[in-house]
Amino acid sequence: MAGQKPYYITTPIYYVNDVPHIGHAYTTLACDVLARFMRLDGRDVKFLTGTDEHGQKVEKSAQVAGVDPQTFTDRVSQNFRDLVGAMNYTNDDFIRTTEPRHIEACQALWRVLAEKGEIYLGSYAGWYAVRDEAFYGEDELTTTPTGRKLAPSGAECEWVEEPSYFFRLSAWQDRLLKFYEDNPDFILPPGKRNEVMAFVKSGLRDLSVSRTTFNWGVPVPDDEQHIMYVWLDALTNYITALGYPNTEAGGDYAKYWPADLHMVGKDILRFHAVYWPAFLMAAGLEPPKRVFAHGWWTIEGQKMSKSLGNVVAPDALISTYGLDPTRYFLLREVPFGNDGDFSRRAMVNRLNGDLANDYGNLVQRVLSMIQKNCAAKVPEAGAFTEADQKLLGAAGALLDTVRRELTVQAFHKAIEAIWGVIGDANRYVDEQAPWALRKTDPARMGTVLYVLAETIRRLAILTQPLMPDASAKILDQLAVPAEQRGFDRLAEGQALASGTPLAPPQGVFPRFVEEAGN
Template identity: 55%
Template sequence: MRPYYVTTAITYPNGTPHVGHAYEYIATDAIARFKRLDGFDVRFLTGTDEHGLKMAETATAEGLPTAQLARRNSDMFQRLQEKLDISFDRFIRTTDPDHLNAAKVIWQRMVDADDIYLGTYAGWYSVRDENYLSEDETKLLEDGTRVAAGTGAPVTWTEEPTYFFRLSAYADKLLAHYEAHPEFIRPDVRRNEVVSFVSRGLRDLSISRTSFDWGVPVPDHPDHIMYVWVDALTNYLTGVGFPETDSELFRRYWPADLHMIGKDIIRFHTVYWPAFLMSAGIELPRRVFAHGHLLNRGEKMSKSVGNVIDPVELIDKYGVDQVRYFMLREVPFGQDGSYSEEAIVTRINADLANELGNLAQRSLSMVAK
């Protein structure tokens, strides 16, 4: 059987799961199940990204040890996947011992390639997005608050000693890869965004923090914590046995055939991740597909607006198969889609009960005759 390795993005468990998480799980699971039916030996990886400043701040706000918050919330995400009947092979957590080791090994490989150096970072940082931003990637609101231009997340000015990755040295290599492998980024609209971004030139990337201690310590420099995206992206390697690159698991399934992610994290997966892998001397994944967002009646879901949909309540009300069908039928693959209670009821009644239900009933009646 031909191998096929597919992954979801790993989720920050700083809050409870929402219906957008459910959509990514369902869409990826549909691909995994189809590939199995098509004769592939599928390995399906999913999980949670338990490190980073966002987790530490949430734990402080709730008065909990960060590790306790991570365990509690990660369990909720795993239970959601089980409730959705997601056919994953491993639910990885970035606090898993084998992952901590994998993150340290890929860091050391980048050090050995002379792609990491010590410096000082001074600039804007979004805790919500766990992202460094240049001045022109932020905007000032009328009330004086500065936010990320792309996501609207608040940003703060940060100055601290940090290790940098020589991302600037990889712009031409990345562009050459995009040109040679046009299928690497899908859909095309996302590919065009990434190519445009990289074509403008890349700045070296800050890849460690010293202002908090919840994360993977930098090898030989425990006063530095790895930037959460160095740690998080490495999970795709951990899931197939890295750093044991001679193992049967790694040789069979790497490179990954598909990373399924949300469009808001396309830069991390198609710029930073391939550059890290190039530096570490590891083959790149074959494809990154960025799906759209699930909206509520055409509006972005937000806790402050009060329009966030709980996927567990949705399943309890309508049934797991009905929810899975609705997500796959209603949301255009690769584009934003919209949820409303009227829409799911219509799909259940018109498609499942009327069309497919009548087809099944008539077919069985004919068989009986």
């Protein structure tokens, strides 16, 4: 069945030497909204997130904490599991790179690459940034007045010399460029695609894929003096979760691979858009269909940093503003793919403007009028006027618009389209004035309120991926059964049944009132 086409979406796996912040919440939220949307649209979804637990940076963090790396990762990985519950994510799996299934998958991929002659033993001498877990060429570095070498990210680099296995990345330059040309939507947004292509065209060097100076990682098969470079290890998680190396028909790999979307922050695009497809193609495996690199958040105009003390924790946002308003703000405030700034003022404006005044007020006043004037039942609808048909038509066209925008991860445009219809509905209320019709034409009042209730039903079904709890409350108030909330219920001929009893309405989006002194 076409509607059941599988959809596989992943977040990056998060470094466990970090504490979850607004950036982590943002990436996984975008994936959660897509996963929920696709499920409601009849797709068979696999949604993966998890934690990246190997590498020199993690080993050093464990030493600073005075515990062994496994104890450290067990403790800190839990913070990211807790974020899943706090943000109401619906991931189907949570992977940790210290799990036996992942060690097995990494070593299996290594063996395939080695058998195909894509990996060879040499020695590495060059600049390495522990913070980025990345190697850099001399031409990529800047030198401070004190002689420190800094990567483009600002991370300090150190000179490393050690035996190393290398992946023949240089041999993949032309094949990668052809792949990008043949698959123009592989990297989004388009500006990021241009950056990657420029990087590849500038020349690729073979990539060091093992280390010997520390041991917290996946052992290289048949040479346990080496551990795998953390990015070869980390990227493999996307196929580990599908049961790799089992690629047989009937398994998850055969069902879900290639991934429909890897969602990443722009700082790790190179690993996902250059190294990962090269590793996969070298192993005879298909690359993912898309890598989307989103922007970064600043806080009140400043870069988020521990030293400034301005790191925004998701649980602080949720406790202050509520879960669904937080989810709404993060995906509504800036065009997805761009950098964005979090400010309290912008958050409060969205909560009180878009949610309380526009959406919440529409729902509350329509359902209150039905409660008072239509015997607390879905009203009877008479013949629809041109104005009625126009509003219902706008609501009916929304699914195609939202689907089209989310196909290219344009969350802000999808939300704008929904809010466009919310605006249409509020204007329709004012123009039709059902409170006046109550005295002059009660039958017409019933039709107007029916049109509005049906429009709200459609809006609430479509806002479920973004604001699941609030949307459920609205659909509960319209007495829409849980099994009638999929996108199939937006098809022609599907609508509210007149005469359905409705419970007294409850406010869904309260106004946010700042405490005195804030």
